[in-house]
Amino acid sequence: MIPIERQQKILQFINNNGVASIQFLADKLNVSHMTIRRDIQKLEDEGRISLVSGGAQSVERLAAELPHSDKSSLFHDEKSAIGTLAAKLISDHTTVYLDAGTTTLEIAHQIADRKDLLVITNDFVIAHYLSNAGKCDLIHIGGSVCKENFSTTGSLAAEFLKNLSIDIAFISTSSWSLKGLTTPNENKIPVKKAILQSSKQNILVTDSSKYGKIATFFVCPLTVFDQIICDNGLFENVQDALKGLDVKLNIAQ
Numbered sequence: 001m002i003p004i005e006r007q008q009k010i011l012q013f014i015n016n017n018g019v020a021s022i023q024f025l026a027d028k029l030n031v032s033h034m035t036i037r038r039d040i041q042k043l044e045d046e047g048r049i050s051l052v053s054g055g056a057q058s059v060e061r062l063a064a065e066l067p068h069s070d071k072s073s074l075f076h077d078e079k080s081a082i083g084t085l086a087a088k089l090i091s092d093h094t095t096v097y098l099d100a101g102t103t104t105l106e107i108a109h110q111i112a113d114r115k116d117l118l119v120i121t122n123d124f125v126i127a128h129y130l131s132n133a134g135k136c137d138l139i140h141i142g143g144s145v146c147k148e149n150f151s152t153t154g155s156l157a158a159e160f161l162k163n164l165s166i167d168i169a170f171i172s173t174s175s176w177s178l179k180g181l182t183t184p185n186e187n188k189i190p191v192k193k194a195i196l197q198s199s200k201q202n203i204l205v206t207d208s209s210k211y212g213k214i215a216t217f218f219v220c221p222l223t224v225f226d227q228i229i230c231d232n233g234l235f236e237n238v239q240d241a242l243k244g245l246d247v248k249l250n251i252a253q
Helices: 003-017 022-029 033-045 076-087 102-111 124-133 154-162 186-198 236-243
Strands: 019-021 049-052 055-058 095-098 118-121 137-140 144-146 151-153 166-171 175-177 180-183 199-205 217-220 227-231 248-252
Touching: 003 019, 003 022, 003 033, 003 049, 003 055, 019 022, 022 033, 022 055, 033 049, 033 055, 049 236, 076 102, 076 199, 076 227, 076 248, 095 102, 102 118, 102 124, 102 199, 118 124, 124 137, 144 154, 144 186, 151 154, 151 186, 154 186, 166 186, 180 186, 186 199, 186 217, 236 248
Parallel strands: 095 118, 095 166, 118 137, 166 199, 199 227, 227 248
Antiparallel strands: 019 055, 049 055, 144 151, 175 180, 180 217
């Protein structure tokens, strides 16, 4: 059986059952574990499956993002740990971009007392918090308002960002895989692309629950990031796969 035939059978098994272990696939196809690992890695790279501990599962399609009010109560401990670790990476007298999201809000909580920072954001919740409780300088970029997530998106927001020079940007996502970031909202794409171009250092901050989900619109590959900060719920085989992308992975305990 040639590789493409074997990979089609693997994909069929996973789609029919939702998940399949490496052991099951190796026995079913009468090949080695190493062969199966290579096959599922290729399928994951293509965005057709997602890696899990000891195997792979079918891709979960994200049709729409949850409203901010719903997201704020999910995986709070993980997001807090990510925010704490991210804040430690911010040097003195730095211009920081905080992308819209509940994970980046945790970063804002950690840096609010720092007088030496200029914080730029497209998130109204972050801007409101830092306006009231923060000592740092603050800029909200404006743009088209996304009411569900209390943020701004679109070309106007992107154009503003293109005129800035930012030291470090913390970028959020609703769905990601080894292939990269995706979003169900195409208006978010120009903003994320603009910040990736305007910042000297780009860091993806995301909890592990968002890994393996895929949405309609592709944003960027993981290789555009200098670092990824995630919680310790990320599967070990996914962590191993990320090492091959030359992107530093920081696990927040």
